[in-house]
Amino acid sequence: MTVTIPKPTIEPLGLTSSTSPMLSARAIRKAFGTHVVLSGMSLDVDRGEVVCIIGPSGSGKSTFLRCLNFLEVPDGGGVWVDGERIGCQEIDGVLWELPAPVFARQRATMGVVFQRFNLFGHLTAEENVSLGLRLVLGLSRAAARERAMALLESVGMGAFAAHRPSQLSGGQQQRVAIARAVAMQPKVLLFDEPTSALDPELVHEVLSVMTELASKGMTMIVVTHEIGFAREVSHRTVFMDAGCLVEQGRSDQILSRPTEPRTQAFLSRIM
Amino acid sequence: MSHSFPSPVGESSAELLSGRPRALGRGKRLLVTALVIVLGLALAIRIAMSGAIAWSVALAFFFHPAILQGLLMTLELTALSMAIGVVLGTFLAVMAISRYPAVKAAAMLYVWLFRGTPLLVQLIFWFNIALVFPVIGIGPWQIPINSLVTPFAAALLGLGLNEGAYMAEIVRAGIISVDKGQSEAAVSVGLSDRQVMSYIVLPQALNVIIPPTANQAIGMLKNTSLVSVIGAQELLTKTEDVYARNFQVIELLIVASVWYLALTTLASAVQYWLEHRFNDARAPRLAVMVGTVP
Secondary structure (H helix, E strand, O other): OOOOOOOOOOOOOOOOOOOOOOEEEEEEEEEEOOEEEEEEEEEEEOOOOEEEEEOOOOOOHHHHHHHHOOOOOOOEEEEEEOOEEOOEEEEOOEEEEOOHHHHHHHHOOEEEEOOOOOOOOOOOHHHHHHHHHHHOOOOOHHHHHHHHHHHHHHOOOHHHOOOOHHHOOHHHHHHHHHHHHHHOOOOEEEEEOOOOOOOHHHHHHHHHHHHHHHHOOOEEEEEOOOHHHHHHOOOEEEEEEOOEEEEEEEHHHHHHOOOOHHHHHHHHHHO | OOOOOOOOOOOOHHHOOOOOOOOOOHHHHHHHHHHHHHHHHHHHHHHHHOOOOOHHHHHHHOOOHHHHHHHHHHHHHHHHHHHHHHHHHHHHHHHHOOOOHHHHHHHHHHHHHHHHOOHHHHHHHHHOHHHOOOEEEEOOEEEEHHHHOOHHHHHHHHHHHHHHHHHHHHHHHHHHHOOHHHHHHHHHHOOOHHHHHHHHHHHHHHHHHHHHHHHHHHHHHHHHHHHHHHOOOOHHHHHHHHHHHHOOHHHHHHHHHHHHHHHHHHHHHHHHHHHHHHHOOOOOOHHHHHHHOO
């Protein structure tokens, strides 16, 4: 896995999809009021690559992840997935936001797994997974149900298809949430601290589902504090601090022999 | 090394008093209860014995056709006005969270206007709308407003538009109560804004919307009596019609009051049932049924 150092330019990448990155974020800036959270964060992620983003709390890693699919609209910079610019289009040198239906459809190409699971509370596990299949991909109720059941089986939740989120443990909810995100056949999966809200004994079941996804070649960006997962599963680890990328490289290198003092200080605090 | 702690009540447990301690002030409670009963009875006897109320007349008019017609009209007005209020309120609530400032302002202005003026004034206003717009229509098609705005139509306009303002606030509170993460998850799956609202947010907002809406419906049952000022033929209008002829004012008002009480009691029972149904996670919930309609 080669590590590409992102250039500070804001330009779409070539459309030769086999060589270009699956996801490319360029010079993302975001401020809430006067508080600057991201000051020009860039990241390229290759097809099938698993990238972990680590860093102290408040370093902007979650905001960066949310900027990737425009849950937070970035103040500057751009995001390309598979060569397609997210949320915006350029017409005659002016950047416009995308029409709502196009934008909605585009968002489905990026799955998000949230820290607090965010399963739809009024729907069963199966309905949580099949809703998008029906409403966005236009599957029939029966076809959506069939695919949802297969996905729930794949995350070990087949027996809980008729359960409501309130009847499931945190780990079970997160596995359903992963199935819901995978159901849309996204090009990239974004994980926002997927195990931070879990009881310690439930972390494993979620990480093992994520490990399996990684082994199947899913492109994943994972904001996490799970150093073990980063070391064993992810191809690359990115260390962020104060809204910037400080250091990145092969996970074993970054986690074992970081070169930047800030990375060293952070890792020594949490390990 | 053995060590025995001394028991606070000694070795023999026979002398131990156990169980729930008797509450203090039992005598005082009995005294107050007796006083309330005596006063209540005295009042009831005083009213019954005064001779001023002809109970047989009240009883005779309870199922009088005119009264029953009025009752039916009260129920119709309540149901239709609430329906207008709920639909209008939902639209206003969605408008109030719109990203277009003008739409937002329009919704806020509406609520401000219709909640800020008395319902009675609004009813009289709608009844006299012909003074402002004598005719309505386009080009050669002109209809006199007076043929459209009957007392019934004016009552529906007044009650429904007023209710819309209150329902807007209730629905808005319901929408806000749904965790932001729900709509974030929904848009990340690819749902459009409208789908997020109708499949994810509103169904879950129902838990918060239903109880106060039932409250509003109970209030509406009583507020319909206000339309007697424009003669909309509901329960109070009909009651007034009857006592204008036989002068049994109090007797007829008792008839109307008993009917209003019966309706509100019934509505309260329905409200209680609804709330429990919505709080029970295992019961098939209305929210679920609404949420899965394709």
